[in-house]
Amino acid sequence: MTLRELLSEIATPDRQADRVVPPSGHTAWLTGFTAGTMAFLAVFALALSLAAGRLADRWGEALERTATIRISAPEEQMELQTRAVLDLLATTPGVASARALTDAEEHALLEPWFGSDLPLDTLPIPRLIELQEEGEGYDAQGLRQRLAAEAPGAVLDDHLRWRQPLAIAASRLRLLGGVSILLILASTAAMITLAAHASLAANAKVIGVLRLVGARDIYIARAFVRRFTLRALTGAAVGTGAGLLAVALLPSADAAGGFLTGLGFQGAGWLLPLLLPPVAAVTAFLATRAAAFRKLKELT
Amino acid sequence: MIAFDNVAYSYGGGELLSEISLRLTPGSFHFLTGPSGSGKSTFLKLCYAELLPTAGSVTIFDREVRSLGRDEVARMRRRVGVVHQDCQFLDHLPLAANVTLPLAVTGRETNAQDLADLMAWVGLGQLADALPPALSGGERQRAAVARAIITSPDVLLADEPTGNLDWEMSLRLLKLLVELNRMGTTILVATHDLNLIRNAKQQVAARVLRISNRRIQLAGADL
Ligand SMILES: Nc1ncnc2c1ncn2[C@@H]1O[C@H](COP(=O)(O)OP(=O)(O)OP(=O)(O)O)[C@@H](O)[C@H]1O
Ligand SMILES: [Mg+2]
Numbered sequence: 001m002t003l004r005e006l007l008s009e010i011a012t013p014d015r016q017a018d019r020v021v022p023p024s025g026h027t028a029w030l031t032g033f034t035a036g037t038m039a040f041l042a043v044f045a046l047a048l049s050l051a052a053g054r055l056a057d058r059w060g061e062a063l064e065r066t067a068t069i070r071i072s073a074p075e076e077q078m079e080l081q082t083r084a085v086l087d088l089l090a091t092t093p094g095v096a097s098a099r100a101l102t103d104a105e106e107h108a109l110l111e112p113w114f115g116s117d118l119p120l121d122t123l124p125i126p127r128l129i130e131l132q133e134e135g136e137g138y139d140a141q142g143l144r145q146r147l148a149a150e151a152p153g154a155v156l157d158d159h160l161r162w163r164q165p166l167a168i169a170a171s172r173l174r175l176l177g178g179v180s181i182l183l184i185l186a187s188t189a190a191m192i193t194l195a196a197h198a199s200l201a202a203n204a205k206v207i208g209v210l211r212l213v214g215a216r217d218i219y220i221a222r223a224f225v226r227r228f229t230l231r232a233l234t235g236a237a238v239g240t241g242a243g244l245l246a247v248a249l250l251p252s253a254d255a256a257g258g259f260l261t262g263l264g265f266q267g268a269g270w271l272l273p274l275l276l277p278p279v280a281a282v283t284a285f286l287a288t289r290a291a292a293f294r295k296l297k298e299l300t
Numbered sequence: 301m302i303a304f305d306n307v308a309y310s311y312g313g314g315e316l317l318s319e320i321s322l323r324l325t326p327g328s329f330h331f332l333t334g335p336s337g338s339g340k341s342t343f344l345k346l347c348y349a350e351l352l353p354t355a356g357s358v359t360i361f362d363r364e365v366r367s368l369g370r371d372e373v374a375r376m377r378r379r380v381g382v383v384h385q386d387c388q389f390l391d392h393l394p395l396a397a398n399v400t401l402p403l404a405v406t407g408r409e410t411n412a413q414d415l416a417d418l419m420a421w422v423g424l425g426q427l428a429d430a431l432p433p434a435l436s437g438g439e440r441q442r443a444a445v446a447r448a449i450i451t452s453p454d455v456l457l458a459d460e461p462t463g464n465l466d467w468e469m470s471l472r473l474l475k476l477l478v479e480l481n482r483m484g485t486t487i488l489v490a491t492h493d494l495n496l497i498r499n500a501k502q503q504v505a506a507r508v509l510r511i512s513n514r515r516i517q518l519a520g521a522d523l
Contacts, residue, residue: 020401022392209388212350213447214378215405216371297370 020215021206021223024199028231031195035235035284036242038188039276042181043243046273047263049177054266056170065133069098072126073153081151082127088150089131094138098131129154188232188280189287196228196291204299211300221292225285232284236277244273301326301455301486302347307356309342316342318514320356324455324488329481329504331497332490333519334511340490341385343516344457347488348380349373361454378406381448383458385490387440389432395419396428399446415450421476422446423469437464445473455486462493470496478503 069089073081082100089098101109106125140158147154200207210220247264265272307320316339324330324347332340345351346358349365358365360376368376381402389398399419400410419425422442432440441464448456456477462470474496481487481504491497500506508519 019393019397020390020404022390205388206390209390209401210405211374212377212382212384212388213402213405214374214376216374218371219405 018223018226020210021203027195027199031192031228031231032235034191035188035232035280036239038184039236039239039280040243042184042276043240043247043273045177045180045184047247047265049174050265050269051263052170052173052177056167056174059167059170067131067133067156067158069129069131069147069154069156070126071129071151071154077153078127081153082129084151085129085147085154088146092138092143094133094135096132096134098129101128101130185279185283189283192228192232192284192287193291196224196288197295199224200292200295200299207296207299217293217296220296221289224292225288228288229281229285233277233281236280240273240276301361303359305357307346307353307358309346309351310354315514320516322516324486326486327484328486329506330488331506331508332488333492333508338511340511341459344459344488344490347457348377348382378402378451379454381451381453381456383444383448383461385459387444391431391433394429394431395424395443398432399443399450402447402451418446418450438469441465442473449480453485456480458489460491461489462491462496471499474500
């Protein structure tokens with residue numbers, strides 16, 4: 001089976017070949033409905049997967065496996081404690097590197113909060129030490145105890161660490177979205193196979209007549225395959241359209257604030273669901289074709 | 301054309317046909333007779349590979365039927381016109397479309413005039429647009445004959461084609477078969493109708509095969 005074969009199968013209607021199989025009222029409707037429902041669900045699975053992906057990326061970036069140590073000490077002890085903390089970090093397993101921020105860097109950090117005209121030099125600003133984790137990371141509890149002993153003014157701030165499980169959950173969610181889409185495709189294929197089998201069985205007499213007058217399996221199969229492919233295409237197109245509309249109508253997440261980016265599609269992401277109808281059509285084509293050839297051998 | 305070599309057939313119980321060896325040569329005209337239930341229809345089905353022999357070998361157009369793939373069976377059937385005893389049609393299509401079906405499934409066009417002539421000859425000129433379920437038994441039989449010969453097949457196998465026809469129509473149909481035979485078509489007709497056979501013998505060198513006791517024998521001239 002080539003793509004060209006598939007396209008010509010759908011695009012060049014052979015009126016005669018289509019007519020040899022009697023119109024099949026409700027199975028036609030059911031196939032379209034199934035494809036539509038599945039496409040509708042797939043749109044949401046896709047949206048979920050993409051949104052989870054964005055979250056995972058953002059949180060993963062934010063983590064960057066860094067932490068800060070804040071030292072608040074009287075002026076004269078500052079230098080001493082800073083040195084002590086840096087020495088201590090140099091021997092702490094799981095810490096790749098550590099360095100004290102310069103005054104200029106600290107000013108730059110504070111500027112957005114206090115403005116540039118604040119006389120920072122006169123204020124007792126804590127000294128900040130930035131550290132990079134490596135490997136399994138450091139033992140936060142142990143580090144805190146050692147800090148308390150060596151530099152009483154030092155406080156470990158690892159507030160970003162709590163995001164780690166969230167970032168993992170988000171990428172898990174992205175994976176689940178992908179798996180859902182595959183499962184939806186598989187059930188679409190299964191349902192269309194069942195419908196095609198039923199349709200072929202219901203037309204056993206027609207198939208008998210066609211075989212008698214010398215029709216090849218491919219000719220008989222074509223009438224069924226075309227029908228199911230077109231139904232799946234139409235159904236999936238409607239389902240995708242409805243799904244996209246529903247996603248577009250979701251309330252904007254920005255209004256709710258926070259770091260949730262919402263379940264919507266962004267930018268080129270809106271184009272991705274448009275692949276669903278063709279994918280459904282290809283799935284129906286392959287499923288019906290396989291079912292038809294198998295069933296034809298059974299019937300005659 | 302069609303050759304049976306020591307063929308036996310059974311539907312699962314005892315053998316219905318045994319030790320059948322015969323040959324339908326090109327251009328021959330045969331009748332097949334025998335009591336009801338003796339296996340006439342079964343024999344015809346063996347002739348176009350709807351049934352495969354349970355023993356021995358059937359050769360159609362020089363190919364052993366068991367060696368034929370599904371597509372090859374389809375291609376073989378295009379050279380064989382078959383009139384089923386229980387004429388089956390596509391009930392949702394008008395008669396004309398049913399009659400031209402053998403052409404349609406091979407993508408061939410139908411010559412409208414040829415179709416009209418054929419339908420008129422079998423007395424169905426007025427019924428081209430009728431749906432098969434609305435036809436009488438005799439009309440269905442004639443339509444089945446028309447469908448079987450529209451491709452000008454090399455072989456025509458007809459199972460009781462005149463079973464439901466009046467004598468006049470039977471003769472008309474016979475004339476058609478004789479004409480086809482003169483043009484080279486190999487013909488095998490299963491029938492109970494001895495009058496038809498007698499009448500045919502006056503027109504062509506028809507031979508009679510008779511099934512009795514599970515065997516098929518050439519009947520003598522005593523008919
Ligand atoms: N599909 C089948 N399964 C089992 N037995 C069958 C089948 N078809 C036919 N038979 C049996 O085989 C025997 C021969 O049937 P067949 O139709 O060949 O007879 P026939 O000579 O054509 O009879 P008729 O003159 O009534 O048409 C019959 O006894 C019939 O019951
Ligand atoms: Mg019979």
